[in-house]
Amino acid sequence: MQGSERRAISVSVNGSRHDREVEVRLTLADFLRHAVELTGTHVGCEHGVCGACTVLVDGLAVRSCLMLAVQADGREVATIEGLAPGEDALHPLQQAFKDHHGLQCGFCTPGILATLVEYLAENPEPSEAELKVALSGNICRCTGYRDIIAAALDAAARLREARA
Amino acid sequence: MNPGGMVGKAVPRIEDDALLRGRARFVDDIHLPGMLEAAFVRSPHAHAAIRGIDTAAAAAVPGVVAVFTAGDLVPHLTAERLVVGLPSPSYRLEVDRPVLASDEVVHVGEPVAIVVAASRYVAEDAAALVEIDYDPLPVAENCRDALADDAPRVHSREPHNLVAAFDMAYGDIDQAFARAPHVLRESFWQHRGVAHSMECRGVVAAHDPIGNRLTVWSSTQTPHPAKRLICALLGRDDEEVRVVAPDLGGGFGPKLVFYPEEIVVPLASILLGRPVKWIEDRREHFVATTQERDQYWDMAIAIDGDGRILGIRGSLIHDHGAYTARGVNVPYGSAVTVPLPYNVPAYRLDVKLALTNKVPVTPIRGAGQPQATFVMERLLDRVARELGLDRAEVRRRNLVHADQMPCEKPLKLRGGTFVALDSGDFPTAMADVLAKTGWADFRARQEAARAAGRHIGIGLANYVEGTGRGPFEPVKVRVTSNGRIRVASGATAMGQSTQTMLAQIVADQLGGDMANVSVTTGDTAAINLGFGGFNSRQAVMAGNSAHAAAMKVRKKILKAASAMLEVAEDDLEIVGTRVALKGVSEHGIALGAIARALDGSPGYKLPGDLEPGLEAEEHVIVHDMAFSSGSAVAEVEVDVDTGAVTVTRFTLAHDCGRMINPMIVDGQVVGGIVHGIGNALFEWMGFDAEAQPVTTNFGEYLLVTATEIPEIEILHRQSPSPLNTLGVKGVGESGVIPTPAAIISAVEDALSPYGVRIAQAPVSPADIIALINGASGRA
Ligand code: FES
Ligand code: FES
Numbered sequence: 016m017q018g019s020e021r022r023a024i025s026v027s028v029n030g031s032r033h034d035r036e037v038e039v040r041l042t043l044a045d046f047l048r049h050a051v052e053l054t055g056t057h058v059g060c061e062h063g064v065c066g067a068c069t070v071l072v073d074g075l076a077v078r079s080c081l082m083l084a085v086q087a088d089g090r091e092v093a094t095i096e097g098l099a100p101g102e103d104a105l106h107p108l109q110q111a112f113k114d115h116h117g118l119q120c121g122f123c124t125p126g127i128l129a130t131l132v133e134y135l136a137e138n139p140e141p142s143e144a145e146l147k148v149a150l151s152g153n154i155c156r157c158t159g160y161r162d163i164i165a166a167a168l169d170a171a172a173r174l175r176e177a178r179a
Numbered sequence: 180m181n182p183g184g185m186v187g188k189a190v191p192r193i194e195d196d197a198l199l200r201g202r203a204r205f206v207d208d209i210h211l212p213g214m215l216e217a218a219f220v221r222s223p224h225a226h227a228a229i230r231g232i233d234t235a236a237a238a239a240v241p242g243v244v245a246v247f248t249a250g251d252l253v254p255h256l257t258a259e260r261l262v263v264g265l266p267s268p269s270y271r272l273e274v275d276r277p278v279l280a281s282d283e284v285v286h287v288g289e290p291v292a293i294v295v296a297a298s299r300y301v302a303e304d305a306a307a308l309v310e311i312d313y314d315p316l317p318v319a320e321n322c323r324d325a326l327a328d329d330a331p332r333v334h335s336r337e338p339h340n341l342v343a344a345f346d347m348a349y350g351d352i353d354q355a356f357a358r359a360p361h362v363l364r365e366s367f368w369q370h371r372g373v374a375h376s377m378e379c380r381g382v383v384a385a386h387d388p389i390g391n392r393l394t395v396w397s398s399t400q401t402p403h404p405a406k407r408l409i410c411a412l413l414g415r416d417d418e419e420v421r422v423v424a425p426d427l428g429g430g431f432g433p434k435l436v437f438y439p440e441e442i443v444v445p446l447a448s449i450l451l452g453r454p455v456k457w458i459e460d461r462r463e464h465f466v467a468t469t470q471e472r473d474q475y476w477d478m479a480i481a482i483d484g485d486g487r488i489l490g491i492r493g494s495l496i497h498d499h500g501a502y503t504a505r506g507v508n509v510p511y512g513s514a515v516t517v518p519l520p521y522n523v524p525a526y527r528l529d530v531k532l533a534l535t536n537k538v539p540v541t542p543i544r545g546a547g548q549p550q551a552t553f554v555m556e557r558l559l560d561r562v563a564r565e566l567g568l569d570r571a572e573v574r575r576r577n578l579v580h581a582d583q584m585p586c587e588k589p590l591k592l593r594g595g596t597f598v599a600l601d602s603g604d605f606p607t608a609m610a611d612v613l614a615k616t617g618w619a620d621f622r623a624r625q626e627a628a629r630a631a632g633r634h635i636g637i638g639l640a641n642y643v644e645g646t647g648r649g650p651f652e653p654v655k656v657r658v659t660s661n662g663r664i665r666v667a668s669g670a671t672a673m674g675q676s677t678q679t680m681l682a683q684i685v686a687d688q689l690g691g692d693m694a695n696v697s698v699t700t701g702d703t704a705a706i707n708l709g710f711g712g713f714n715s716r717q718a719v720m721a722g723n724s725a726h727a728a729a730m731k732v733r734k735k736i737l738k739a740a741s742a743m744l745e746v747a748e749d750d751l752e753i754v755g756t757r758v759a760l761k762g763v764s765e766h767g768i769a770l771g772a773i774a775r776a777l778d779g780s781p782g783y784k785l786p787g788d789l790e791p792g793l794e795a796e797e798h799v800i801v802h803d804m805a806f807s808s809g810s811a812v813a814e815v816e817v818d819v820d821t822g823a824v825t826v827t828r829f830t831l832a833h834d835c836g837r838m839i840n841p842m843i844v845d846g847q848v849v850g851g852i853v854h855g856i857g858n859a860l861f862e863w864m865g866f867d868a869e870a871q872p873v874t875t876n877f878g879e880y881l882l883v884t885a886t887e888i889p890e891i892e893i894l895h896r897q898s899p900s901p902l903n904t905l906g907v908k909g910v911g912e913s914g915v916i917p918t919p920a921a922i923i924s925a926v927e928d929a930l931s932p933y934g935v936r937i938a939q940a941p942v943s944p945a946d947i948i949a950l951i952n953g954a955s956g957r958a
Contacts, residue, residue, distance in 0.1 A: 019300075040300065054208035055201015057428065059377045060461040064877035067377055095201035109199040113191055116846045120674025121198030122205065122377040122428030147885040154877065156377050156429050157674045159853030159914075160885040162846060 024088040028053065029097030037084045043077075044068045046084035047094060055095035055125050059154070066153035069126035070094050076133040095125035098132070107173040108132065108166075117166030119157035127153045127163060135171050139178070143168060182752070183691030185683045186905070189842035190693060192679040194672070203426040206381035206398045211454040214383075215244055217444060218302035219457070220292040220309045221467065222284035225320070225536040225870030226333070227313040229282055229291070236308040237294055242301035245451055246309060248292045249281035252446055256412050263408065263437050265506035265593065269345035272337050274534065276502040278412075278439050284313070285333055285501040286538050287872055288466025293443050295455055320870040322498035322533035323475050333501055333534035340534040342499050343507045347514040349589035350525025355490030359481030363561050367478070368939040369550045369919075371471040372862035374543040375882060376673070378428020379459035380438065380468060384445035388452065394421045395445050398428070399701075400435040401711035403669045406703045408437050409445060417707075424701030424711070430673030431854075432543040433469045435713040436504050465875040469541040470864055471509060473498040474550050480558045486566050486573045490525035491518060491558065499532040500539035507532060508593060509540060512547030512645070515590050515598060517555050520605055520641045520808065521577040526590075536870040542713065544854055545915040548644060553940055556640040556920035560927070570639055570924070571613055578605045578641065585901065592645075592804060600643060600806045601908075602898040603834050609641060609810040611894050612832040616812040629932070634817045635827070636929025640920035642811070645804040646835075646909025647719025647902075653708050654724035656685055656732050657794035660778065662756045662771030664689055664696045669709010670721035671701035675911050676843040677717055681725045683839055684905070688729035689736070690753045690770070708798065715807070715909025718839060723799040723903045731795035739773045742787030805900040805908040809833040811852075813921035814889075817929040819951060822944030824860055824926055826889040831917070834896040836908035841895070844910050848893055851914020857883045859919035859940050 018040025025034045026046070033051050047056050047070065059067030061080045068079040071093040098106045105113065108128050118124045127150065134149045135141070141149065146167050147160075155163060197203045234246040253259050260275040280291045292309050296302035317331030324330055325340040333340050356362060383396040393415065399405050399422070406422040413420070427434065440457055448455040459467065478493035497510040514528045559577070563570040579586050581604035588598045613619070621637045628635045654668040666681050678698040686693045699705040710716075733753065740758040741748040744767070752761050759767030774793040776786050785791055814828040829852055838844045861881040865873040874880040899906030919940040926947070927937045935950045942950075 019304075038300065048207070049210070052210065053201065054205070055203075057205070057378070058207070059379075059428075060877055062461065062876050062878075065377060065461075095199075099200055105196075105199060112199060113195045116192070116842050118195065118198055119676065119846055119850065120377070120427060120429045121194070121203055122674075124198055125201055128199075147888070150885040152884075154377065154882050154884060156375055156431065156854070156882065157850050158846060159849035159851075159891070160883075160888050161849045161853075161891055164885065164888075 022085050024085055026087045027091045029093055039083065039085050041084045042080055043082040043084050043087050044079035047079060047092065053094050053096050057122050057125055059122065066130060067123050067126040069129040069153070071129055071133060074133065076130050095128060098128060107177060108170040111166040111170035111173060115162050115166035115169060117158065117163045123153060123155040131167055131170065135174055139171060139175050141171060183687040185687035185691055186839050187837070189840055190683060192676050193682050193693060194676060194678055205378055205426045205428055206383055206396050207458045209383045209396055209425065211383070211385055214454040214456055215295045215297065215451065216299040216302055217293050217295045217447065217455055217457040218299060218306040219290045219440065220294065220306045221463070222280065222287055222289040222291055224284055224313050224315055225287050225318045226316040227284050228316060229280065229284065230312040230314055232292065233310040234292065236310065237305040240301060240305040240308065242297040243294060243305045245295045245447065246292060246305070247447060249277060249279040252278060252443060255446055255450065257414050258412060261408070261437060261439065263505065264503040265508055267343065267507045267593070269343040269507055271344060272342045274334060274337065274342060274502050276439060276504060278442055283335060286536050287870065288463065288538055290439050290467065293447055295447050295451060318536045318870045320535060320866055320868055322473055322535050323496050325533040325535050326496065326531060333536050341531060342503065342534045343532040344530065345507065346527065346529045347590065348527040350490065352490050352492050352525040352527040355525040356481045356492065359489045360484050361482045361565060362479055363565055364479045365558060365561055365938060367476040367554055367557060369474045369553060370863060370941065371543055371549070371858050372864040373465065373470050373880065374431035374433045376429030376431050376434065379461060379464040380434065380440065381458040382440050382444040383454065383456045384448035385454035386449045386452070392419055392421065393445055393449065394423065396423045396425050397441050398434060399424050400430040400671050400673055400713055402671060402701045402703055403709035403711060405437055405441055409442060412442050421704045424671045427673035430712060432546065432713065433541060434673065435711065436469050436541050462875060466538060466872055469504055469539050471540055471543040472537065472864060474513065476554050478554060478558060480562060482562055486562050486568050486576055488521060488523050488577050491523055492527040494529040497530065497532045498535050498540055500535060500537050502539045504539035505541035509542050509547040511593055513551040516548045516551035519588060519598065519600065519643045520579060521555070522579055537866060544851065545912045549855065549858060549916045549919055552640060552642040552916050553920040556924065557938065560924050571609065571618060574609060574639065574641055575606060578609065580606060594802060596802050599803060601803065601900050601902050602836070603806065603808045604896065604898060605641060605808055608808065608832040608834060608896055612810045612812050612830055615892070615894060616814070616830050618812065634819055634929040636815050636817065636925040636927065638813045638921045638924025638928055640811050640917035640924065642809060642917040644715065644807040644913045644916055646715035646807050647801060647805045648714035648716045649720065649800065649802045651798040651800045652710055652717065652720035652724055653706055653796055653798035654681065654721055654728050655706050655794060655796040656725065656728040658732060658770050658774040660771055660775045662769050662774065666696060666698045666725065667705035668700055668721045668725070669706055669711060670717040671711040673712055675847060676840070677712065679843065680718055680722060680839055684722055684725045685729040688733040690755050692755045695756050715911040718907050719805055719903060719909050720799070720801065722839065722907055723905050724797045726905055727797035727799050728795040731797065732793060735789060735793060736770065736773055739777060739786045739789055740768055743768055743773065743776060799903065801902055803902050805836060805902050807835040807908040807910060807913045809913060809917060811917035811921040813925040815922060815925040815929055817926055817947065822947035824947070826856055826922060828890045830892045830894070831914070832894040832896065833913065834898050835910040835913065836900040837897055837906040838895065839907060845893055847910045848914040849891055851912060852891060852918050853883050853888055855915040855918020856887060856922065858915065859922040861941060863941055
């Protein structure tokens with residue numbers, strides 16, 4: 016079958032190196048979920064629209080359903096599992112989402128947090144309107160977005176405080 | 180009543196940490212040793228005869244373990260079809276879904292074969308090689324046309340397409356119309372599309388031959404009913420099947436249905452002796468998961484000279500899809516709901532359910548009620564226009580009043596009991612939302628905007644929602660020997676914070692420490708009976724069962740502690756994980772010690788001569804539905820050049836009785852409102868004349884994104900339901916119900932200079948431009 020030839024890759028995920036031989040057609044999402052067994056990255060559409068599968072590759076938010084695992088060879092991938100600083104504490108984004116009820120089923124949440132990690136690093140003081148645009152590529156069917164935006168604004172403030 | 184002070188508090192959710200850390204377990208997160216992966220071969224035709232199926236090429240693909248068709252599976256089952264329709268005397272045809280199609284396919288996406296392989300990639304490669312010899316047959320695409328005498332038949336073995344018909348009527352409707360000074364007629368088209376939980380469906384099944392036990396993990400809202408069906412189809416006893424709903428990435432209705440995949444995957448796993456996983460992808464979801472599509476309404480309203488309603492009558496044609504996958508409940512819900520918030524002396528609706536060659540229709544969040552609300556509210560807007568009255572005034576003259584509560588209506592729920600609005604003050608709720616939104620001065624704002632070339636509009640809709648469908652939902656509460664509190668329920672969580680809700684109610688009675696409560700939902704091994712999540716029922720049904728069970732355990736804890744500490748019960752309180760003397764917290768005993776004492780000791784009496792064990796299971800039975808209610812105002816701006824509608828502000832006066840957790844209530848309501856914005860303006864599941872779906876990705880099928888949301892405000896009233904101890908009503912669907920009605924009313928208001936009349940939802944920018952140019956709508 017087309018795409019079934021295999022290639023060896025080495026990908027760093029949340030700081031640990033994973034050497035694997037994969038089919039060249041394997042998506043990065045499936046690689047993370049099934050080969051590395053980090054199932055926190057979710058697949059909602061497999062066609063690049065819903066944003067659920069968003070992860071950071073070398074710090075940039077990408078849709079892991081649209082990227083092949085072989086394209087991540089030699090790169091650093093960050094997923095939701097690596098976001099919290101430890102067992103006792105959540106990342107300010109995670110804490111803000113909890114405090115503001117920014118998640119219901121939570122299926123969209125990992126992708127939204129990945130999108131926001133990248134966005135808030137570049138735009139630490141966004142307006143509400145800017146945040147809505149930044150998140151317009153992440154679909155959430157549960158929350159109606161209002162509490163997501165509130166959480167993101169609060170997280171931005173917390174991150175600024177932490178940096179100051 | 181709530182000693183722990185937990186009920187009514189916006190406490191954080193117990194679900195969140197796992198979800199936020201990527202540690203939740205959705206069905207596709209389950210990996211079992213030796214697991215195989217499946218793909219389904221689905222019909223590309225809306226209607227065709229199957230002349231032959233050749234699986235040889237697929238089976239020969241390296242990595243493929245099996246290809247099964249109906250012929251391979253049916254011999255292992257007690258029935259060929261999934262008989263899942265709720266009972267109703269209104270059926271004219273029995274059209275139950277086959278486990279897999281064998282001689283005829285009746286919608287695009289219908290499963291015909293399953294390929295099981297080492298990986299999903301290989302399974303899909305091979306699925307493309309299964310050769311099915313189809314003979315295309317004529318197609319019934321539109322439900323109105325499908326009822327014509329010469330319409331193509333959806334099933335070639337059935338004589339017609341009228342799958343069910345019923346009427347809903349009370350009062351002397353003919354007389355009401357005969358003496359009415361005004362009779363107004365309207366026709367409406369409505370369509371709700373696809374529920375689109377962000378997680379699609381999925382099933383993992385594993386059979387343990389040693390214990391002869393089958394475990395099925397399914398992304399379902401109804402694990403207990405699924406278990407009963409699997410037991411029946413496989414001829415297995417209860418003890419031999421366990422169904423678990425793991426974390427669900429949303430439900431919104433379609434996951435309450437039992438699907439062919441939920442029996443085919445388990446059977447494949449039994450036959451192959453290995454775990455099998457099938458995960459639906461979004462493309463499949465568009466064609467294989469149930470939807471809620473077209474309804475055509477032809478309505479007339481009779482009023483007196485003051486705009487008071489004398490009667491409402493009409494007919495409804497409802498698109499049922501190709502099979503009965505749930506029943507007649509969506510159009511039944513529509514038909515019951517139309518007159519509920521108002522005093523309507525006479526009513527008659529004739530309802531026809533038409534088969535079409537499309538995926539079956541079953542409830543989506545709101546389940547027919549948004550459409551009913553749209554019809555009623557559009558009729559009242561028409562009354563206001565004809566009589567030159569304010570839209571709010573017409574409603575004020577007709578709304579059910581607080582002093583009518585409880586207000587019995589001569590309409591029956593599907594179980595045969597009469598509908599009774601249990602509590603609420605509808606006129607005051609409406610007054611609240613009008614005051615909040617400045618309804619009275621909107622005309623001035625509108626004129627100023629028009630002078631500046633902008634078209635803004637305001638719309639209003641009242642609604643009720645039937646919640647808490649009975650008869651019961653059991654909850655078991657147990658104190659473990661470690662002093663932890665374990666709660667189990669047939670209630671099923673799909674994102675509505677069900678576990679937090681139950682933990683809050685239980686913690687309220689048992690020490691007030693949420694961190695000490697663990698909740699198991701959606702696992703048939705944890706509790707024997709149950710229904711699951713649908714019809715905004717779990718806070719009402721499971722919530723009250725949890726309350727009753729926790730009260731029972733509380734009493735027993737205090738009795739046992741009283742005996743063990745030799746202190747009067749009244750002087751004791753449960754604080755955190757201990758029972759202590761009121762005000763003297765060091766004198767006390769741990770909950771775990773009481774639980775251990777009640778486990779008993781050979782030869783010794785139990786403390787206080789109590790029954791053994793520290794647990795209780797309760798199933799509070801309520802047949803009547805608790806009616807949530809509300810009043811919504813939408814404000815919009817319409818771009819008359821592009822037809823684009825921006826919802827600028829949405830305000831809802833909302834009453835769901837006593838709130839268990841206001842934060843969760845707000846989350847549910849806002850999510851529903853935004854779903855309703857989609858139903859008003861964006862969501863349309865399109866099919867061409869051959870019933871081929873034409874919107875099968877998120878580029879073609881539009882879901883609301885963050886940039887479309889307005890400023891949303893919710894004004895709470897809390898009229899306790901007299902039907903249950905907690906006084907609660909359901910909330911999961913309420914936000915969606917009034918939203919299309921209020922938005923469409925606002926759009927029409929914005930476009931009043933053009934004399935536009937909108938009789939449909941959704942309304943797209945192209946529709947709006949056409950309406951401005953004088954076209955009539957799709958109704
Ligand atoms: S799964 Fe990748 S964008 Fe939807
Ligand atoms: S929380 Fe369920 S999809 Fe966003």
